[in-house]
Amino acid sequence: MIDLLMPVLLPLGVAILCAALGLWSGRRSGVALVLGALTNLAGAFLAVHASPARLELPLGGFGMSLALRLGYDTGLVLLSAAAVLFLLASIPAAMALQHARRPWAVVVAALVGVAALNGVILADDPFTLVVAWGALLPVLFLALVAEGGEHAAGRALAGLGAADLCLVAAAGFLELTPAGEGGLGAVALPGLAFALLGVAALGRLGAFPFQGWVADAAVESSSPVSALLVSLVARLAGVSVLVTLVSPSTAPGWGRLALAVAGGLTLAAGGLRAAMAEDARRAAASVGIALSGVTLLAAGLAGPVAALLAGLVAAAAGAALSLLAGSKPLASPHAALAAAVRRTPVLSGLARAADADPAALARGAVTVAATLLFAVERLVNAFFDWLLVALARAAARLAVRGDGGDHARYVIWSLLGLALVILVFAGGF
Amino acid sequence: MGNEQLLATAVAAPLVGALFLPALGSFGRNGARLRGALALALALVPLACSALLLPAVRAGAAPAVVVAGVPLLQADLLAVFMALSASLLGAVIVVYSFGYLGEVPHQGEYYLMVVLFLGAMMGLVYARNLIVLYTAWEITAVACWRLIGFFREPAYVARADKAFLITGFGAVTMLLGFVAVYAATGTLDLVALRGAAVGNLAVGLILVGILSKSATLPLHSWLPDAGVAPSPVTALLHAAVLVKIGVYVFARLFDATFVIDPVWREVVPWIAGASALVAGSAALLENDLKRVIAYSTVSQLGFILLGFALGGEKAAGGALLFILVHGIAKGGLFLCAGIIEHEAHTKDLRRLGGLARRMPVTAGAFALCAFSVMGLPPFGGFFAKHLVLGGAFEAGRPGLALVFVAGSVLTVLYLGRLFAAVFLGEPGPAVAALPEAGHGDHDAGHALGNRVMVGAVALLAALSLASGVLVRFPSELAEAAARDMARTAAPGAQPTAAAAEEAGSACRRGEGLARAIDAGAVR
Numbered sequence: 039m040i041d042l043l044m045p046v047l048l049p050l051g052v053a054i055l056c057a058a059l060g061l062w063s064g065r066r067s068g069v070a071l072v073l074g075a076l077t078n079l080a081g082a083f084l085a086v087h088a089s090p091a092r093l094e095l096p097l098g099g100f101g102m103s104l105a106l107r108l109g110y111d112t113g114l115v116l117l118s119a120a121a122v123l124f125l126l127a128s129i130p131a132a133m134a135l136q137h138a139r140r141p142w143a144v145v146v147a148a149l150v151g152v153a154a155l156n157g158v159i160l161a162d163d164p165f166t167l168v169v170a171w172g173a174l175l176p177v178l179f180l181a182l183v184a185e186g187g188e189h190a191a192g193r194a195l196a197g198l199g200a201a202d203l204c205l206v207a208a209a210g211f212l213e214l215t216p217a218g219e220g221g222l223g224a225v226a227l228p229g230l231a232f233a234l235l236g237v238a239a240l241g242r243l244g245a246f247p248f249q250g251w252v253a254d255a256a257v258e259s260s261s262p263v264s265a266l267l268v269s270l271v272a273r274l275a276g277v278s279v280l281v282t283l284v285s286p287s288t289a290p291g292w293g294r295l296a297l298a299v300a301g302g303l304t305l306a307a308g309g310l311r312a313a314m315a316e317d318a319r320r321a322a323a324s325v326g327i328a329l330s331g332v333t334l335l336a337a338g339l340a341g342p343v344a345a346l347l348a349g350l351v352a353a354a355a356g357a358a359l360s361l362l363a364g365s366k367p368l369a370s371p372h373a374a375l376a377a378a379v380r381r382t383p384v385l386s387g388l389a390r391a392a393d394a395d396p397a398a399l400a401r402g403a404v405t406v407a408a409t410l411l412f413a414v415e416r417l418v419n420a421f422f423d424w425l426l427v428a429l430a431r432a433a434a435r436l437a438v439r440g441d442g443g444d445h446a447r448y449v450i451w452s453l454l455g456l457a458l459v460i461l462v463f464a465g466g467f
Numbered sequence: 468m469g470n471e472q473l474l475a476t477a478v479a480a481p482l483v484g485a486l487f488l489p490a491l492g493s494f495g496r497n498g499a500r501l502r503g504a505l506a507l508a509l510a511l512v513p514l515a516c517s518a519l520l521l522p523a524v525r526a527g528a529a530p531a532v533v534v535a536g537v538p539l540l541q542a543d544l545l546a547v548f549m550a551l552s553a554s555l556l557g558a559v560i561v562v563y564s565f566g567y568l569g570e571v572p573h574q575g576e577y578y579l580m581v582v583l584f585l586g587a588m589m590g591l592v593y594a595r596n597l598i599v600l601y602t603a604w605e606i607t608a609v610a611c612w613r614l615i616g617f618f619r620e621p622a623y624v625a626r627a628d629k630a631f632l633i634t635g636f637g638a639v640t641m642l643l644g645f646v647a648v649y650a651a652t653g654t655l656d657l658v659a660l661r662g663a664a665v666g667n668l669a670v671g672l673i674l675v676g677i678l679s680k681s682a683t684l685p686l687h688s689w690l691p692d693a694g695v696a697p698s699p700v701t702a703l704l705h706a707a708v709l710v711k712i713g714v715y716v717f718a719r720l721f722d723a724t725f726v727i728d729p730v731w732r733e734v735v736p737w738i739a740g741a742s743a744l745v746a747g748s749a750a751l752l753e754n755d756l757k758r759v760i761a762y763s764t765v766s767q768l769g770f771i772l773l774g775f776a777l778g779g780e781k782a783a784g785g786a787l788l789f790i791l792v793h794g795i796a797k798g799g800l801f802l803c804a805g806i807i808e809h810e811a812h813t814k815d816l817r818r819l820g821g822l823a824r825r826m827p828v829t830a831g832a833f834a835l836c837a838f839s840v841m842g843l844p845p846f847g848g849f850f851a852k853h854l855v856l857g858g859a860f861e862a863g864r865p866g867l868a869l870v871f872v873a874g875s876v877l878t879v880l881y882l883g884r885l886f887a888a889v890f891l892g893e894p895g896p897a898v899a900a901l902p903e904a905g906h907g908d909h910d911a912g913h914a915l916g917n918r919v920m921v922g923a924v925a926l927l928a929a930l931s932l933a934s935g936v937l938v939r940f941p942s943e944l945a946e947a948a949a950r951d952m953a954r955t956a957a958p959g960a961q962p963t964a965a966a967a968e969e970a971g972s973a974c975r976r977g978e979g980l981a982r983a984i985d986a987g988a989v990r
Contacts, residue, residue: 098939099946100784100854168853172844180834183823188891192883199841199879206842206853207872210860404880408748415749419688426632453609 041088042106043095044081045117045156046170052077053149056142067141068132071262074149075121075128078156082121085160086114092162104169107162112281112346117159119350120274124152127270127357131262134361138260140184147181148262151271158275164209167279171238172202174275178267187258193251201241201248205279208234232293235283236300242276243330244268245304253311256323261360264319269326269356277333277349281342298338305331322363326356470523470530474542477516477550478532478593481586484509488582489575499574503565506578510561513589514554517547525947531595538656541595544948545723545787549592549715552791553708556798557585559923563802564699566919567809571697577617581703584610588708592715597645597655600719601638604680604712608634611709614700615693623695630689634679637686641676644669648725657724665725673720674735681713683772684742687765691749694757694814698805701757705764706797711790714768718775722783723952735776736859740870743769747877751884756804756814759885760797766874767793767840773871774855782858784942784949785851791941792839792847792934799836799927803829806920807889813897816885821894825901828921830890832928837882839931842875847934850942 052074056067085108092107108114128148135141154177157170175198182191211231239245244252256264284294308328315321329352337345468476484505491502523530524547532540561581568574587610590603608631616627647669649655675686682690690710694701703709721727746765753759771793774786806829807822808814823830839846842853852875859868934941 096939097850097942099942099944100781102850102854102938102942165853169844169849172849176834176838176843176846183834183891188823188887192887192891195883195886196880199843199883200876202843203872203875203879206856206875207869210856210868211865404877405751408751408877411745411748412752415684415745418685419691422633422685422688423629426629429632 040093041084042093042108042160044084045078045121045160046081046153048077048081049074049149049156050153053146053153056149057146059142065136067138067145068135070142071128071132071135071145071148072125074145075125075152078149078152079121079125081156082117085156086118102165104166105162106157106160106166108160112342113159113278115346116274116278116281116350117156120152120155120159120270120353123270123274123350123354123357124266126354127265127361130361131266134261138262139186143184144181144260144262144266147177147184148266148271150177151181151267155271155275155278159278164212168206168209171205171242171275171279174242174272175199175202178272181263181267182255182259185259185263187255187263190251190254190258193254197248197251198241201238204234204241205238208232208238229290229293232283232290233296235279236293236297239276239279239283240300240304240334242272243280243304243333244273244327245276245330245334246300246307249304249307249311249327252327253315253320253323256319256326256360256363257317261319261363264323265357265360268323269360270353273326273330273353273356274349276330277346277353280333280337280349281346284337284342284345294338294341296338297334301331301334301336301338303331304328304334307331319360319363322359323356325359326352329355468519470520470528470542471532473516473520474530474540474593475532477513477520478540478586478589480512480516481509481582481589483586484512485579485582485586488578491575502575502578503561506582507558507561509582510554510558510585513550513585514558517550517554521547521551521944538595538658539599540590540593541658542593543723544944544951545718546592548787548944548948549711549790550589552794553588553592553711554585556706556794557581557588557703557708559927560699560703560798560802563702563805563920563923564697566917566923567697567699567805573617573619576613577697580610580613580617581700584614584703584708588712591712595657597648597657600657600716601642601645604638604641604676604716607709607712608638611693611704614704615696617697617700618695620695626689626692626695630693633686633689637676637679640679641673644672644674644676647672657719660724663725665727667728667730670721670725670727670731674717674731677713677717678738679713680716681710681768681772682765683713683738683768684745684765687742687746690765691753691758691761694755694761698757698801698808701761702798702801702805705761706794706801708794710764710768711771711794714771714775714786714790717772718783718786718952722775722778732776732778736773736864736867739769739772739776740867740874742766742772743871743874744877747874747881750881751877754816756807756816756819756885756889757801758814759816759881760800760804763800763840763878763881764797766878767797769874770852770855770871773867774858777855777858777862777864778953779858779862780946780949780953781854781861783952784945785854785856785858787948788854788941788945789848789851791945792851792931795927795934796836796839796846796848796931799832799924799931800840802920802924802927803833803836806924809920810901811897815897816888818895818897819889820892821890821898823890825894825898826921828925830886832921832924833890834886835928836924836931837886839935841879841882845935846931847938847941848931849935850938 052070056070088108092105095104097103108117135144138144151174154170154174157173158167161167161170175195178198179191179195182194208231211228241248252268255268283289284297305328308324308326308331312321312324312328315324333345333348333352336348488502488506491498491505520530520542524542524544530542531538564577564581568577584607587603587606591600591607594600594603611634612627612631615630616624645655648660648665651666651669652660652663654660679686690705693704696704721731743766746762750759750762750766753762771786771789774782774789777783804814806826807819810826811819813819835846839848842848856868856871859865859871
C-alpha cells in the first residue's frame with residue numbers, strides 16, 4: 039500500500055537532493071529535471087498498480103492524518119496523464135533551463151510542485167486535499183520570485199492565496215459531512231462548499247477572475263516555470279478538483295451552470311487578451327487561459343469526463359505554447375490581428391475590460407473595507423492616547439503639585455499604589 | 468535533581484541571576500562577553516528544566532513547590548508546553564541580541580530586563596496561586612516598560628508609558644477580579660479552585676486584564692506603538708512571550724480552572740473576530756514595517772483567543788499549537804525586520820524595496836516565516852489554524868469560522884504586500900544608498916546583516932517549516948495538554964464546594980498541599 043505514496047515521495051526525494059546539492063549549472067539542472075520527471079513517472083506507475091485500498095498516514099495529535107486512494111476512474115487517468123505530460127514537457131524545459139536565472143531553484147520547485155499535484159489527485163479527504171493543494175502556493179511564489187517574476191508572484195500570492203483559503207473553508211464544511219466508502223468524490227456538496235471549492239479551482243485554472251497572474255508569470259519568469267508550474271501543475275490541480283466537483287453525485291443543480299458561465303467569461307477574456315497581445319509569451323499564456331475556459335465549459339455542459347479530457351488538452355497545449363514562445367521577448371505572430379482588434383472599438387473595449395483584471399476590483403473592495411476598519415482602529419487608538427495623556431497630566435499634578443514632572447514619576451506612583459493593594463491583599467492571603 | 472528542584476530552578480535562576488548581569492558589564496570587554504554568556508545561560512536554564520520536567524509531567528506527575536505551607540508553583544502539561552515555547556524563543560532572541568546591540572549603551576540594563584522578563588514569564592506560567600500569577604504579571608509589565616523605552620528618546624518613553632498604563636490598568640482590573648474570586652471561594656489556590664463556578668463580574672474584570680495584555684481590541688493600541696523598542700525586544704514582547712501571557716491566563720483560568728457562564732464562550736470569540744479583522748485591515752494599510760507586523764500579531768492573537776474561548780480539545784489544542792508556531796514565525800518576522808532596520812535605517816515601506824537581491828537569506832527566512840503565519844501548508848501555522856477553524860465548525864459556529872477565514876485572507880494580503888514592498892521590485896531610496904554586498908563591515912556571503920542575526924532568523928525559518936513537516940511532535944504535546952485541560956476542568960474532576968472550602972481553609976491556615984489533597988480538592 040506504500041506504493042500509493044510513491045508519486046509524492048519520489049519527486050520530493052529528488053527535489054530535496056537537488057536542493058541539498060544546489061547551485062547547479064543549467065545543463066546539470068536539466069538532467070536532474072528529466073531524471074526527476076522519470077522518477078515521477080515511475081512513482082505514478084507504482085501507484086497505478088497499487089491496491090485500491092485507502093492509505094492513512096497519521097500525522098500526530100488530534101487524529102490528523104493524510105488519506106490517499108486511487109480509484110479506477112478519473113484519478114487513475116489524471117495521475118498517469120500528468121506524469122507523462124510532465125515528462126514530455128520536462129525535456130524541452132530542461133533545454134530551456136540555460137536561460138533561467140536560478141536553474142536548480144526551478145527544478146526543485148517543479149518537482150515539489152508535481153509531488154503536490156500528485157497529492158491533490160490522490161487525496162481522499164478534505165484535509166489531505168487542503169495540505170497538498172496549499173503546498174503548491176509557496177512553491178509557485180518562490181519559483182516566480184527566484185526567476186524575476188516578482189509582480190506576478192505578488193499577484194499570484196494575493197489571488198491564489200485568497201482562493202486557497204476558500205478551499206480551507208470548504209474543507210471545514212466537508213469535514214462535517216461524512217465521506218463514507220466512496221471517498222471525497224461521493225459527497226453531496228452543500229451549496230456553499232461547492233461555491234468555495236469552485237472559487238479555489240478557478241484560481242488554479244487561471245480562470246476568470248483570477249487570470250491576471252498567469253500572463254504576468256509567462257512574461258516575467260522563464261519558460262520552464264511558466265510551462266511546468268503554471269500551465270501544467272497548477273492547471274491540472276484545478277482540473278482534479280473540477281472533475282470531483284462536477285460528478286453527478288456531488289454538484290448541486292445550479293453548480294454546473296455557474297461553472298459554464300465562468301468558462302464562457304474565461305474563454306472570452308483569454309481570447310481577447312490573446313488577440314491584443316503584442317508579445318508572443320503573453321499571447322501563448324492568454325491562449326492557455328482561453329483553454330481553461332473551454333475546460334470549464336466542458337465541465338459545466340458535459341460533465342466530468344469531458345472536463346478531464348479538455349483539462350488535459352488545455353494543460354498540454356498551454357505548456358507547449360509556453361515553451362514554444364520561449365523566454366525572450368518576441369513579437370506576436372499575429373500582429374495584424376492585434377492591430378485589427380485595436381481598430382475595432384467594441385473589441386478593443388472588451389479586450390481592455392478583459393485586461394482590467396477583475397481580481398483587482400476585489401482587491402479594491404477589500405482595501406475600501408480595510409480602510410473603514412482601519413479608521414475604527416485609529417479612533418480607538420486616538421481615544422486611548424487622549425485618555426492616557428489626560429491621566430498622565432493628572433497624575434503628574436498630583437505627584438508634584440506643579441505643572442509637570444518626568445514620565446517616570448507617575449509610573450512610580452502607580453507602582454506604589456499597586457504595591458499597597460498587593461500588601462493589603464496578601465494580608466488576607 | 469528532583470522535579471520540584473527543576474521547577475524551582477526554572478523560575479528562580481533567571482529571576483535571581485538577572486540581578487548579577489549589570490555588574491558584569493563593568494569589567495570591560497571580557498565582562499561584557501561574560502554578561503552575554505551568562506544571559507544566554509540564564510535563558511537556557513528554563514528551557515532545559517522544562518524539557519527535563521516534560522517526561523514526568525506527561526506521565527501524570529504534578530511537581531509543586533510549596534514554601535511555608537503555601538503552594539507557589541506547580542507544573543502541568545499546559546504550563547510545560549507554554550514554558551518550552553517561551554523559553555525557546557527567549558534563548559534565540561538573546562543570541563540575536565548579541566549581533567543586534569553592537570556597541571549600544573546600557574546593555575547591562577537591557578540584559579537584566581530581558582532575563583528578568585523571562586524569569587517572570589516562567590513564574591507566571593508555573594504559578595499555582597493567583598498571587599504568584601499576579602506578581603509575575605506585574606514584573607513582566609515593569610520589564611516591558613523599561614525595554615520599550617530602552618532607547619530613551621522622549622517619544623519612545625511616552626510610548627513605553629502608554630504600554631505600561633494600558634496593561635497596568637488591565638492588571639489592576641484583573642486584581643479586582645481576583646479579589647472577587649477570593650471573596651466568593653475563600654481561596655487563591657488554582658488547584659483548589661478547579662471546577663469552581665465564578666461569577667460574571669469576576670470573569671469580566673479578569674477578562675479586561677487578559678485583553679489588555681494580549682492586545683485585543685479595544686485595548687490593543689499599545690502594541691503597535693511599542694514597535695519603537697529594539698527589534699529583539701519587539702520579538703520578545705510582540706511575538707513570543709508578552710502577548711501570549713494574556714491568552715495563556717485565559718486558558719489557565721477559564722479553560723483549566725474555573726467554570727464560567729457559557730455566555731462568555733459566545734461573546735469572547737466575536738471580540739476575537741473583530742480584533743482579527745480590524746487589526747488585519749490596519750496591517751493592510753500601514754506603511755511602517757514593524758507596525759504592520761505588530762498589527763499582524765494583534766490579528767493572529769484573535770485566532771488563539773478564539774480557540775481557547777471555544778474550548779474543546781480540538782480548538783483549544785489548536786490554539787496551544789498556534790502559540791508555539793506563531794511565536795516561532797512571528798519572532799522570525801520581527802527579527803528579520805530588525806535586520807532590515809539595522810541595515811537600511813528605516814522602517815518606512817515606501818523607502819524600501821528590492822532587498823531580496825541584497826539579503827537573500829533574510830528574504831528567504833522572511834518568506835518561510837510569513838507562509839507559516841499565513842497558514843499555508845506544510846508550515847506549522849496551517850495545522851494550528853486548521854484545528855482552530857475545525858473546532859469552530861465542530862462547535863456549530865460556521866459563521867464565526869468564516870469571519871476568521873476572512874481574517875486569514877487579510878493575513879495573506881498584508882504579508883504578501885509587506886514582502887513585495889520590502890524585498891521585491893526596484894530598490895527604494897533607502898536601499899539604493901546601501902553599500903554593495905561584501906563591502907564595508909558586512910559579512911560576505913550573507914550580503915547585508917551580520918552572521919549572528921542572519922543565523923538566528925534562518926534558524927527560526929527552519930523551525931517554522933519543521934513545525935509543520937514534523938507536526939507530529941508539537942501536535943501530540945498540544946493534544947495531551949488540551950486533554951489535560953479539559954480533564955481538570957471537567958465536572959467529574961471538580962472538587963465539591965465543601966471540598967474547595969476545606970481546601971481553601973487549609974491553605975489559609977498554612978497547612979498546605981497535603982491538607983488540600985486530603986480534602987479531595989487536588990487530583
